[in-house]
Amino acid sequence: MNRFLSSICRNINLTAFTRDASGQFKPCSDMPDWLVFFLVKQGDTGSYNLAEIFPYLSCFMEDAEQHWQAKRSEPLSSGIWIEIDELERELPLEASIMYLEGQEVLLLQQLGEKYTQDLSRLQQVRNSLLTQEMLESEVQRRTLEIRKREEEIAIKLVSLTSLRDEETGAHVRRIGLYAAVMAKALGWNAEEIDTIRVAAPMHDIGKIGIPDRILRKTGVLNDEEFNVMKKHTEIGASMLRGTKIPILNMAADIALNHHERWDGSGYPQGLLGEKIPISARITTIVDIYDALVHERVYKMAMPEEEALSLMQEMAGRHLDPHLMKMFLSLLPAMRRIRLEVTEESEEPSEEESLEAVCA
Amino acid sequence: MLQKKVCLLGAFSVGKTSLIQRYVNKLFSEKYLTTVGVKIDKKQITVGATDLSLMVWDIAGEDDFTNIRSAHLRGLSGYIVVIDGTRQNSFNVALALHERIKTELGEVAAVFALNKCDLKDQWVINREHIRTLAQLGYPVIETSAKLDQGVEEMFMGLARQLVPENSKA
Ligand SMILES: Nc1nc2c(ncn2[C@@H]2O[C@H](COP(=O)(O)OP(=O)(O)OP(=O)(O)O)[C@@H](O)[C@H]2O)c(=O)[nH]1
Ligand SMILES: [Mg+2]
Numbered sequence: 001m002n003r004f005l006s007s008i009c010r011n012i013n014l015t016a017f018t019r020d021a022s023g024q025f026k027p028c029s030d031m032p033d034w035l036v037f038f039l040v041k042q043g044d045t046g047s048y049n050l051a052e053i054f055p056y057l058s059c060f061m062e063d064a065e066q067h068w069q070a071k072r073s074e075p076l077s078s079g080i081w082i083e084i085d086e087l088e089r090e091l092p093l094e095a096s097i098m099y100l101e102g103q104e105v106l107l108l109q110q111l112g113e114k115y116t117q118d119l120s121r122l123q124q125v126r127n128s129l130l131t132q133e134m135l136e137s138e139v140q141r142r143t144l145e146i147r148k149r150e151e152e153i154a155i156k157l158v159s160l161t162s163l164r165d166e167e168t169g170a171h172v173r174r175i176g177l178y179a180a181v182m183a184k185a186l187g188w189n190a191e192e193i194d195t196i197r198v199a200a201p202m203h204d205i206g207k208i209g210i211p212d213r214i215l216r217k218t219g220v221l222n223d224e225e226f227n228v229m230k231k232h233t234e235i236g237a238s239m240l241r242g243t244k245i246p247i248l249n250m251a252a253d254i255a256l257n258h259h260e261r262w263d264g265s266g267y268p269q270g271l272l273g274e275k276i277p278i279s280a281r282i283t284t285i286v287d288i289y290d291a292l293v294h295e296r297v298y299k300m301a302m303p304e305e306e307a308l309s310l311m312q313e314m315a316g317r318h319l320d321p322h323l324m325k326m327f328l329s330l331l332p333a334m335r336r337i338r339l340e341v342t343e344e345s346e347e348p349s350e351e352e353s354l355e356a357v358c359a
Numbered sequence: 360m361l362q363k364k365v366c367l368l369g370a371f372s373v374g375k376t377s378l379i380q381r382y383v384n385k386l387f388s389e390k391y392l393t394t395v396g397v398k399i400d401k402k403q404i405t406v407g408a409t410d411l412s413l414m415v416w417d418i419a420g421e422d423d424f425t426n427i428r429s430a431h432l433r434g435l436s437g438y439i440v441v442i443d444g445t446r447q448n449s450f451n452v453a454l455a456l457h458e459r460i461k462t463e464l465g466e467v468a469a470v471f472a473l474n475k476c477d478l479k480d481q482w483v484i485n486r487e488h489i490r491t492l493a494q495l496g497y498p499v500i501e502t503s504a505k506l507d508q509g510v511e512e513m514f515m516g517l518a519r520q521l522v523p524e525n526s527k528a
Contacts, residue, residue, distance in 0.1 A: 055399055059433040063430055079428055079430070082396050082397070092396055137447060
């Protein structure tokens with residue numbers, strides 16, 4: 001190699017090798033000092049097994065072989081790897097191979113400054129990606145926390161009424177969960193699903209404004225009493241209206257309309273069919289289901305089969321027939337909620353060991 | 360001596376380099392220095408009656424992890440997929456990487472490491488995530504490169520899969 005080219009090679013820390021018939025590599029440019037430390041391990045024969053000296057290259061040789069066999073002259077790069085030199089410093093290295101003038105050529109370069117620059121650029125990119133990831137997950141965590149609090153507040157509100165009319169906390173939670181299953185099946189987005197899960201349980205909140213003599217009466221209500229009782233829909237709606245909180249707005253819709261009937265014979269407005277907000281139509285179905293299949297102070301639990309056939313009779317008259325059909329197709333999910341969310345099951349333990357989970 | 364090539368994979372900054380540093384050199388640094396290029400470390404261990412020489416490949420945590428060079432996986436006997444327990448994204452990357460390797464190499468030995476278990480109060484990885492991993496049929500081990508927890512166990516968990524059945528203790 002002429003002196004001019006040699007000094008270029010030295011300048012850019014590049015060493016050229018050609019491969020001989022036995023597969024050993026012979027340097028054909030001056031050997032830089034840093035490389036000597038690695039090559040001496042194989043003695044002073046003048047040719048070297050580079051894949052043994054640099055184990056990284058062992059995975060590159062297969063591709064290199066194909067490249068040489070095909071006598072391709074464009075360079076093929078090994079990718080960057082790091083070696084530790086005699087001063088315990090990291091050396092970034094890269095090999096390129098090509099077929100030139102009947103020779104199998106390998107260029108070994110110590111990347112130096114260029115690598116340091118690439119590294120610091122990438123470091124910056126990754127640091128900022130990390131920050132971004134952290135911020136996003138923080139926002140997500142807080143949103144979830146806020147949701148949880150909203151839900152807790154809603155449940156507390158509901159419990160004000162249930163103290164008086166014996167509804168249980170588990171019933172209230174179940175209503176939300178059933179409604180969420182319906183919403184999901186209807187293709188609502190995650191936020192809307194969350195909203196109905198929290199809003200549906202508040203449907204009876206207006207009962208707080210109904211006097212005890214009517215709310216807790218054990219016998220049948222007379223007309224005058226029933227008219228007072230009906231007011232719980234409007235009382236609930238007016239309690240919940242007047243904010244910009246989506247959950248409360250939906251809860252108000254549900255409270256007002258959960259006694260409307262598909263055929264227009266319900267109260268308070270006698271709305272017909274799809275004029276009744278869908279959130280309320282959903283809640284009506286799941287509330288009836290849950291009330292029928294559970295025991296109350298004043299009644300026994302009804303077997304599910306019986307409850308369902310009763311509800312099917314109500315479809316088209318009292319209940320939205322399409323939603324009712326959907327409800328039936330979702331029965332396995334509904335059943336799981338019914339069986340798993342009971343008074344005893346509230347508050348499952350959070351911590352569980354890795355072994356237990358993996359078992 | 361039996362020589363085996365193993366590699367650590369995972370999203371960037373999950374602690375691949377730190378786990379290797381802890382295992383091979385008993386060191387840990389808080390500072391994040393990203394890896395560019397491949398670094399190979401060696402470690403001799405004994406599993407039962409078998410002496411093993413592990414060639415541990417630290418493969419750079421590509422931002423686009425599908426970019427891993429196929430050549431890097433050549434001759435691979437096993438791999439450790441590292442997840443940062445505090446980052447949901449690293450879990451998704453881990454599953455995708457595992458899939459990618461399975462399609463490329465078929466069944467090889469593997470371990471999942473849930474790293475940074477010293478930061479449990481910031482973990483986003485929950486029971487569901489762990490169950491999903493466990494169902495893949497490989498050991499799932501909680502580790503901390505910082506406190507040297509589970510690191511030895513993680514490498515041994517992989518090494519045990521690398522020696523023939525009858526020579527295990
Ligand atoms: N608290 C804690 N920090 C850790 C642990 N392991 C690694 N870290 C920190 O996490 C950051 C990233 O660690 P690295 O080992 O560089 O991660 P890597 O996976 O090699 O990253 P790339 O090379 O960029 O793909 C560093 O700041 C480490 O100090 C751990 O177990 N606990
Ligand atoms: Mg690294």
